[in-house]
Amino acid sequence: QVSLLHTPNNNPSKTQNNNKIMLLMRLCFSLFIYLLILIFFPLLLPQYIKVFLNESWTARFGTAMETKSLTLLWSITVSIFAIGGLVGALIVSIPVKYLGRKGTLLANNGFAILGALLTSLSKTAGSFEMLILGRFIIGLDGGIALSALPMYLGEISPKQIRGSIGQITAIFICCGVFSGQILGLPELLGGKESTWPFLFGMNVVPALVQLAILPFLPESPKYLLCEKNDYIKAQKGFQVFLGKEDVTKEMEEVQREKRNQKNVNLVSVCKLLQKRSMRWQIITVIVTMASYQLCGLNAIWFYTSSIFKEAGIQEHQIPYITLSTGGIEILASLVSSLTVERLGRRPLLIGGFAFMALFFGLLTVSLNLQNKVFWMPYLSIIFIIAVIASFCIGPGGIPFILTGELFDQSCRASAFMIGGTVSWLCNFAVGLLFPFIQSALGSFCFLVFAGIAAAGAIYLHFLLPETKNQTFAEICLSFAKINKKSHVSAEETKTITLSEFVEISASNVMNRKPNIEPDDVECTV
Known part of the structure; x- marks a missing residue:
């Protein structure tokens, strides 16, 4: 990490300390995402959960549930997670x-522990209500985490490695998926009906580990300086995260952003939606988050087992073959993390959606021909892996990075609230509507997701600027030509100072970027 920061450090012990801090930081935050995903994977063992729902209902009311009622209760148990996530994003x-940011992540572990206890003890108590309530609380925990965590990572990361640090979320989501697949194997916790509560209960462990580690890390320096006016703690925070004593440049950059907002309070969601100068940034976040959830990755899991069976794989071997998809996810996310600062956000995000659309189309063809051509099921497996890899390389993590990069300190919290709300609403919509889409269209349902992914790629191709190594002021200039058509009011134009405009323009000339005309952005002196 030190070499990427381009900050010379002649003290070996300081370099070692910096590496340790970065490792500690990654471990702490990754455990939180690991916690979030692990709660989802017990629901990939629906036969056990449905038996519990039926048994607890029978013990309570004396009669077994009808099939339709059981399906409804099962659907509520699954979808309540997204409702909790939506509430978390809203608050x-x-x-x-x-x-x-740090305090929110610490407090949020309380929801994680409470949700894990309720879900793991629901079988002992014979209460399906505890399972549903626990799922809601874990969703609440996830909704808060997936907004506060990217916000924190984006604010503590130098712009040179902001994308790589932001990809931690995607990497450890994949690690959580892979861990859930392993723990769900028949030899471990997925082989008996009596063991599924332990899989839920294991979510307590990462939460406790984070509670032990996170207090030793500083609060976001940007938050401390811009919102709490605490110069000393902000300076110490930068020194800890960057592993160097001289953080003058970083402090000046944040102070410039603070000066531009000195007459601007934290912007509420309603006010942010009314700001014409932020109109296209908001639309970009909404489109990106909607495409992230609606691009169809979750639908892949519904078809994986049947496709493996068609390929001649025996049923007892399918859980082990499925592990390969988890491994592909981790590998693709690592590749994205290593290349996001070289290639930029645009190519990975647009390319990811475009390749998903392509492979969804090819998968539709192969699924409809697999009964006619003996080798088609194997081709379908390749297309499934390609869809998963395409998602993890770009769309899997970059949307969270973008939300933090497109808005300044006064708007960032509200922007994450908007993005999170869209994400969880779309998540709920997929869970609710996919069974009906699948029933009506069969394997052709993937064409719907191909269309959504293609639409997302087209929008981002024309309207998303590159944000790699860019400050907020530079990103704001990239959107200026679009937003100026909205006749930005004088009050909304206090985005960058004249000195910043001159500095950025000079930088663009040195880097041979297209000239920025003075009328593209309004500057304040």
Whole structure:
């Protein structure tokens, strides 16, 4: 990490300490995402959960549930997670404002522990209500985490490695998926009906580990300086995260952003939606988050087992073959993390959606021909792996990075609230509507997701600027030509100072970028 920061450090012990801090930081935050995903994978063993729902209902009311009622209760148990996530996304701006980014993540572990206890003890108590309530609380935990965590990572990361650090979320989501697949194997916790509560209960472990580690890391320096006016703690925070004593450049950059907002309070969601100068940034976040959830990755899992069976793989071997998809996810996310600062956000995000659309189309063809051509099932497996890899290389993590990069400190919390709300609503819609789409269209349902992925790629191709190594002021200039058509009011134009405009323009000339005309952006002196 030190070499990527381009900050010379002649003290070997300081370099070692910096590496340790970065490792500690990654471990702490990754455990939180690991916690989030592990709660999902017990629901890939629906036969056990449905038996519990039926048994607890029978014990309570004396009669077994009808098939339709059981399906409805099962659907509620699954979808309540997304409802909790939506609530978490709607309220996240409050704790990140008053508790800070780090404080929010610490407090949020309480929801994680409570949800894990309720779900793991529901079988012992014979209460399906505990399972549903626990799922809601874990969803609440996830909704807060997936907004506060990218916000924190984006604010503590130098712009040179902001994308790589932001990809931690995607990498450890994949690690959580892979861990859930392993723990769900028949030899471990997925082989008996009596063991599924332990799989839920294991979510307590990462939460406790994070509670032990996170207090030793500083709060976001940007939050401390811009919102709490605490110069000393902000400076110390930068020194810890960057592993160097001289953080003058970083402090000046944040102070410039603070000066531009000195007459601007934290912007609420309603006010942000009304700001014409942020109109296309908001639309970009909404489109990106909607495409992220609606591009059809979750639908792949519904077909994986049947496709493996068609390929001649015996049923008892399928869980082990499925592990390969988890491994591909991790590998693709690592590749994305290593290349996002070289290639940029645009190519990975647009390319990811475009390749997903392509492979979804090819998968539709192969699924409809696999009964006619003996080798088609094997080709379908390749297309499934290609779809998963395409998602993890770009769309899997970059949307969270973009949300933090497109908005300044005063708007960032509300922007994450908007993005999170869209994400969880789309997640809920997929879970609710996919069974009906699958029933009506069969394997042709993938064409719907191909269309959504293609539409997302086209929009981003024309309207998303590159944000790699860019400050907020530079990113704002990239959107200026679009937003100026909205006749930005004088109050909304206090985005960058004249000195910043001159500095950025000079930088563009040195880097042979297209000239920025003075009328493309309004500057304040």
